[in-house]
Amino acid sequence: MRSPRRHRIHWAWLVAVAAFVALIGAAGFRAAPSVLIDPLHQEFGWSRGTISAAVSINLLLYGFISPFAAALMERLGMRRVVAGALVLVAAGSGLTVFMTASWQLLLCWGVLVGTGTGAMALAFVATVTSRWFVRHRGLVSGVLTAAGAAGQLIFLPLIAALATDHGWRPASLTVAGAALAVVPVVLLLLRDRPSDVGTTPYGGAAEEEPPPPAKGSAVRALTVLRDAARTPTFWLLAGGFAICGASTNGLIGTHFVPAAHDHGMPHTTAAGLLALVGLFDVAGTIASGWLTDRVDPRWLLGAYYTLRGASLIVLPQLFAPTTEPPMWAFIVFYGLDWVATVPPTVALCRERFGLSGPIVFGWVFASHQVGAAFAAFGAGVTRDHLGSYDLAWYVAGGLCAFAAVMSLRIRPNERATPKH
Numbered sequence: 001m002r003s004p005r006r007h008r009i010h011w012a013w014l015v016a017v018a019a020f021v022a023l024i025g026a027a028g029f030r031a032a033p034s035v036l037i038d039p040l041h042q043e044f045g046w047s048r049g050t051i052s053a054a055v056s057i058n059l060l061l062y063g064f065i066s067p068f069a070a071a072l073m074e075r076l077g078m079r080r081v082v083a084g085a086l087v088l089v090a091a092g093s094g095l096t097v098f099m100t101a102s103w104q105l106l107l108c109w110g111v112l113v114g115t116g117t118g119a120m121a122l123a124f125v126a127t128v129t130s131r132w133f134v135r136h137r138g139l140v141s142g143v144l145t146a147a148g149a150a151g152q153l154i155f156l157p158l159i160a161a162l163a164t165d166h167g168w169r170p171a172s173l174t175v176a177g178a179a180l181a182v183v184p185v186v187l188l189l190l191r192d193r194p195s196d197v198g199t200t201p202y203g204g205a206a207e208e209e210p211p212p213p214a215k216g217s218a219v220r221a222l223t224v225l226r227d228a229a230r231t232p233t234f235w236l237l238a239g240g241f242a243i244c245g246a247s248t249n250g251l252i253g254t255h256f257v258p259a260a261h262d263h264g265m266p267h268t269t270a271a272g273l274l275a276l277v278g279l280f281d282v283a284g285t286i287a288s289g290w291l292t293d294r295v296d297p298r299w300l301l302g303a304y305y306t307l308r309g310a311s312l313i314v315l316p317q318l319f320a321p322t323t324e325p326p327m328w329a330f331i332v333f334y335g336l337d338w339v340a341t342v343p344p345t346v347a348l349c350r351e352r353f354g355l356s357g358p359i360v361f362g363w364v365f366a367s368h369q370v371g372a373a374f375a376a377f378g379a380g381v382t383r384d385h386l387g388s389y390d391l392a393w394y395v396a397g398g399l400c401a402f403a404a405v406m407s408l409r410i411r412p413n414e415r416a417t418p419k420h
Contacts, residue, residue: 011191012132012202016140018189019128020147022082025182026089026120027151028159028175029113033058034257035160035271039168046102048258052380054102055254056373057110058117059245063369065118067362071221072119073127077192081119086179086186088116094176097169116179118369123362126346130358131193135203137350138343142289145342149285152278160257160271224359233352236406237345237364240301242371243403244341247308247396249368250375252277252334259389264321273323273331280335288340297344297351301407304344308337309400316390348410 033055040051073081092112099105125144129137155178162171194200228234252274260270291300311334318327349364350357379392 010202011194011197011199014189015128015132015191016144018185019082019124019144021182021185022086022120022190023124023144023147024151024154025086025179026117027148028155028178029089029093029117032093032155032159032171032175033109033254034274035156035163035267036168036171037254037258038261038267039163040105043168044102046105047384048380049377049384050102051105052254052377054105054109056250056377057106058114059249059369059373059376061111061114061369062118062121063245063366063372065115066121066123066365066369067221067225067359068218069119069121070123070127070359070362071218071224073124073192074220078124078127079186079190079192082124082190083183083186085116085119086183088119089113090116090176090179092116093172093179096172121362122342122346122365123358125342126349126358126361129346130350130355131201133202133204136293138292138347139286139289141292141343141346142286145289145339146282146285149278149281149338153275153282156271156275156278157268160268164268221359221362224353224356225363228353228356228360228363231352233348233410234360234364236410237348238367240305240403240406241341241345241364241368243305243396243399245368245370245372246375247312247400248338248372250372251312251379251392251396252338253372254376255379255383255389255392258383260319262383262389263319265319265323269323273327276331277335277338280332281338281340284336284338284340285342287336289343292343292347296412297347298407298410298412300344301341302404304337304341305400305404305407308334309397309404311337311397312393312400313397315393 033051037048037051040046041048069081069085089112092108092114095112096105096108099108122145125141128144129141133140155175158174159171162174191197256274257267257270260273261267288300288304311330315330318324318330320327345364346357346361349361353360375392375396379389382392383389
């Protein structure tokens with residue numbers, strides 16, 4: 001009589017769990033600036049433009065570290081890079097409790113946290129899915145991308161409550177502690193390549209796994225950029241994703257809470273609304289990953305950017321001291337669209353650029369953060385000089401229309417560069 005067949009969990013799913021937990025742990029800081037801008041302004045007297053400059057440096061490094069981190073993961077492995085990145089996030093957030101001058105905020109929020117979060121940004125998601133998954137790649141991309149939204153959902157209300165009741169310092173220390181707490185999970189479960197545990201990518205064969213690079217990580221990242229930049233596909237993806245960053249992390253992620261407070265809404269209520277954006281973003285991003293496995297990613301991007309732009313244009317009319325039904329509708333609608341753009345963009349990078357796709361996506365994501373940095377700083381300056389954020393919402397809404405056009409102009413079924 002044959003014994004029952006034993007089913008074992010594929011290592012790819014354990015790696016995905018470790019990546020998800022690590023991304024949640026790093027998401028604490030992504031929730032912090034929008035809640036802490038006003039407390040820092042009140043205690044130190046720094047302008048919103050100055051505080052937003054620290055956020056802008058963070059967003060720029062968050063993007064530009066990403067392709068080099070993706071290349072470094074090819075050389076040193078994901079586990080070492082991600083564990084080190086989490087320690088940097090903890091240091092940058094924790095050391096803010098000792099600062100007395102604005103340059104220290106630029107160093108901690110900008111340089112340390114920006115480098116740490118950048119080392120495990122969305123290029124990390126692209127690396128995990130590219131190495132470990134063939135089947136369900138789009139769905140896993142959506143789930144891992146949603147980890148950031150899940151972290152926002154967890155941390156925003158907590159940080160807002162701590163900042164309101166106990167001051168911004170306990171909130172910063174909470175972010176630092178969360179980043180450190182997930183390091184053991186990374187060291188225990190995250191593995192660099194399927195061959196490390198004697199298996200193959202989920203749903204694929206051993207040959208799907210790219211070999212370690214022969215050249216240095218920085219050279220590798222720059223070489224991939226040189227080759228990708230010769231193609232129209234890269235610039236269309238980068239341009240659209242720059243607008244994506246401007247209309248999400250840079251604008252809504254950084255300035256929604258203070259903008260709502262300008263209209264009389266309490267910080268905790270506004271932070272709760274932003275956390276709900278994260279809740280619906282989890283559903284929207286996972287659904288987008290599922291759709292990416294089935295629908296042309298170019299059409300998905302065109303639809304996402306069009307709908308996002310429309311929602312931003314109507315937002316200034318929705319702010320009020322209390323949350324009325326139209327604002328609830330915006331939260332649901334915008335939340336479903338927040339980072340739904342990531343799975344189709346990752347898929348296009350993989351399809352057009354082959355095994356270099358994760359690094360190419362790192363550069364595309366760098367453009368995302370350039371857009372976010374400009375929007376974070378520009379919206380802060382706009383508020384300082386005009387006394388209102390309205391112009392920032394309208395400009396972002398108009399730019400989303402250009403992003404939709406750029407996405408639809410990507411040529412179908414085009415191999416932009418040879419595989420590396």
